[in-house]
Amino acid sequence: MQFLYSAYQIKQALWQICLILIFAVIFGLVSNTVRKQHLPLIGDWSTQGRLTTDSGDTFAIPFSEAVTAFDQKTALFLDARGDDLFKQGHIKGAKNLAWHDVDDYFMALAKDLKPTDRIITYCDGEACNLSHDLALFLIDLGFLNTKVLVNGWTLWIDNNLPVEKEE
Structure with missing residues (x-):
């Protein structure tokens, strides 16, 4: 059995689809406007915008400040990348807390942390959100002195700073 639709039926269906979409958009905009x-x-959605809070504070750390913290040993560096990438190379002295496994490994790391500790999270690439997500997680848990080194691994390598590899 073959179904044939007339031009009128197709035109009517398209018109109904357009009306439904218009009403959905209007309903969405009105709902968004009235919600608290x-x-x-x-x-x-820029890198800086993603790392800025509603109050205007940023939790991105400038590269030079991260290097100073590393040299003075005043911060714990946390690599948010996966274990395999961490083993291939990481900032010297950094700990691995892969964002995808944070639920499994955070408690083991947390026993050595105080809420006042300075923590710098990093991953690789400006579009990498792993360090951003890890930093938000830590801040939500009360580690308010947490910052993100955007594109941290690449910057570290490009500036020939100390790294470690695990075999």
Whole structure:
């Protein structure tokens, strides 16, 4: 059995689809407007924008400040990449807390941490969100002195700073 649709039926279906979409958009915009914490229609998805809180504070750390913290041994560096990448190379003295395994390994690491400790998370590439997500996780747990070194691994390598590898 073959179904044939007339031009009128197709036109009517398209018109109904357009109406449904228009009503859905209007309903969504009105709902967003009346909710207490409305979502911005246009967001800043730049690296800096993603690392800035609603109050305007940033938790990105400048590279030079991270190097100073490393030289003075005033911060714990946490590599948010997976274990395999960590073993291939990481900032000297850094600990691995892979974001994807944070639930499994955080408690073992946390026993040596105080809420006031300075922590710098990093991963690789400006688009890498692993360090960002790890930093937010730590901040939510009360480690308020946590910062993100954006593109940390690449910057570290490009500047020939101390690294370690595990065999």
